[in-house]
Amino acid sequence: xxxxxxxxxxxxxxxxxxxxxxxxxxxxxxxxxxxxxxxxxxxxxxxxxxxxxxxxxxxxxxxxxxxxxxxxxxxxxxxxxxxxxxxxxxxxxxxxxxxxxxxxxxxxxxxxxxxxxxxxxxxxxxxxxxxxxxxxxxxxxxxxxxxxxxxxxxxxxxxxxxxxxxxxxxxxxxxxxxxxxxxxxxxxxxxxxxxxxxxxxxxxxxxxxxxxxxxxxxxxxxxxxxxxxxxxxxxxxxxxxxxxxxxxxxxxxxxxxxxxxxxxxxxxxxxxxxxxxxxxxxxxxxxxxxxxxxxxxxxxxxxxxxxxxxxxxxxxxxxxxxxxxxxxxxxxxxxxxxxxxxxxxxxxxxxxxxxxxxxxxxxxxxxxxxxxxxxxxxxxxxxxxxxxxxxxxxxxxxxxxxxxxxxxxxxxxxxxxxxxxxxxxxxxxxxxxxxxxxxxxxxxxxxxxxxxxxxxxxxxxxxxxxxxxxxxxxxxxxxxxxxxxxxxxxxxxxx
Ligand code: AHR
Numbered sequence: 329x330x331x332x333x334x335x336x337x338x339x340x341x342x343x344x345x346x347x348x349x350x351x352x353x354x355x356x357x358x359x360x361x362x363x364x365x366x367x368x369x370x371x372x373x374x375x376x377x378x379x380x381x382x383x384x385x386x387x388x389x390x391x392x393x394x395x396x397x398x399x400x401x402x403x404x405x406x407x408x409x410x411x412x413x414x415x416x417x418x419x420x421x422x423x424x425x426x427x428x429x430x431x432x433x434x435x436x437x438x439x440x441x442x443x444x445x446x447x448x449x450x451x452x453x454x455x456x457x458x459x460x461x462x463x464x465x466x467x468x469x470x471x472x473x474x475x476x477x478x479x480x481x482x483x484x485x486x487x488x489x490x491x492x493x494x495x496x497x498x499x500x501x502x503x504x505x506x507x508x509x510x511x512x513x514x515x516x517x518x519x520x521x522x523x524x525x526x527x528x529x530x531x532x533x534x535x536x537x538x539x540x541x542x543x544x545x546x547x548x549x550x551x552x553x554x555x556x557x558x559x560x561x562x563x564x565x566x567x568x569x570x571x572x573x574x575x576x577x578x579x580x581x582x583x584x585x586x587x588x589x590x591x592x593x594x595x596x597x598x599x600x601x602x603x604x605x606x607x608x609x610x611x612x613x614x615x616x617x618x619x620x621x622x623x624x625x626x627x628x629x630x631x632x633x634x635x636x637x638x639x640x641x642x643x644x645x646x647x648x649x650x651x652x653x654x655x656x657x658x659x660x661x662x663x664x665x666x667x668x669x670x671x672x673x674x675x676x677x678x679x680x681x682x683x684x685x686x687x688x689x690x691x692x693x694x695x696x697x698x699x700x701x702x703x704x705x706x707x708x709x710x711x712x713x714x715x716x717x718x719x720x721x722x723x724x725x726x727x728x729x730x731x732x733x734x735x736x737x738x739x740x741x742x743x744x745x746x747x748x749x750x751x752x753x754x755x756x757x758x759x760x761x762x763x764x765x766x767x768x769x770x771x772x773x774x775x776x777x778x779x780x781x782x783x784x785x786x787x788x789x790x791x792x793x794x795x796x797x798x799x800x801x802x803x804x805x806x807x808x809x810x811x812x813x814x815x816x817x818x819x820x821x822x823x
Pocket of ligand 1: 498
């Protein structure tokens with residue numbers, strides 16, 4: 329029997345809803361086909377944006393969406409994507425395909441409005457200019473008379489939009505210009521100066537942060553520019569490598585489906601490494617910013633497997649299994665537990681690219697196991713982190729040991745306790761006793777997904793992974809007994 333302790337009497341930080349954010353780039357079929365099909369498509373749409381996809385995304389309460397990249401952002405000129413005369417360009421980073429710019433600023437901000445999500449724009453720093461960024465902000469957010477605001481009106485939008493977040497560059501240590509942290513700190517300050525707050529729109533400025541465990545980057549940015557930023561990003565992708573200390577193990581990517589148990593546990597081990605990464609970056613940031621004024625913005629995270637056979641490898645299209653669901657769940661638990669400093673995270677990427685919540689093929693749409701994790705976790709949005717602890721053994725292989733269970737818990741505004749618990753074991757169910765202190769409860773509801781580690785939702789076939797309800801739950805003396813199936817993500821709500 330595993331013991332799971334939840335203490336509602338110990339309250340910590342607010343779990344910012346933006347931890348449940350997403351990212352979508354002009355890459356492969358992420359935007360075109362996935363989100364946007366154009367007004368003349370036979371697929372049901374509103375001003376070109378797929379209705380089925382919007383409806384599914386509204387259900388998981390997408391709080392914020394990052395766009396247009398990624399590396400694409402670093403050669404994007406926003407002026408090519410507004411008005412009636414849109415430039416056709418080459419998407420040089422992602423397969424050399426034609427980008428016709430039919431999805432641009434108006435379409436992105438329309439999508440955000442349809443989703444009820446905040447906009448997070450990634451500005452071009454690598455090949456763009458401060459003037460371009462400054463004019464983009466003026467175009468989107470200024471209500472008065474100005475060349476850019478007038479141009480927006482000519483293009484059909486009278487009122488300005490609300491733009492809450494702006495990233496000043498993307499991966500400027502690599503595809504965003506191969507800069508040193510010292511050089512980028514100066515570039516950041518130069519660009520940031522021209523990101524103006526018009527009217528009541530206040531833009532939260534995010535500086536480009538580290539690649540995984542590059543703590544020197546974080547230290548340099550905090551020291552040289554920490555006072556001029558609201559957030560510092562962090563990028564980390566999960567791939568099945570052997571040791572946590574290795575640099576990015578590109579050569580060790582394996583198939584998204586049809587992997588073995590060793591690869592499963594190595595992948596989970598890599599996902600759990602996120603905790604150490606955040607701890608260490610926090611430690612560095614604390615030296616310069618003990619008051620937590622600068623947020624960690626984990627604006628790219630998720631699994632990165634080999635592209636599906638017979639698809640364009642540059643399109644990064646991968647299936648999504650229970651393994652991805654477990655990675656998502658432990659990552660979100662980790663973000664919750666670091667919500668004092670982690671204030672946003674954006675899964676890469678929302679539709680049809682890398683670890684997606686939705687996959688499409690023509691008019692068909694699939695909700696992936698990762699989608700269901702976001703559904704099971706949505707109750708944490710804007711709730712208060714409370715203490716949780718699991719008394720248990722490790723599981724896994726000799727090479728990659730992982731905890732059997734992984735948990736986070738929060739108290740919602742309505743007073744309900746929301747617990748998300750993951751059984752990482754591929755084959756061992758866990759008989760679990762959950763003990764709540766600091767509050768009494770009389771009802772419990774639980775929903776979960778589980779399956780074989782390779783279970784997924786294939787096109788043209790019934791789904792293998794769907795949310796199920798756990799019944800009945802035995803409650804006794806402010807505790808409950810629950811059997812968690814192997815390879816499972818569950819949500820438990822106590823009231
Ligand atoms: O998400 C795919 C790519 O990964 C992004 O364009 C880039 O920022 C990162 O390296």
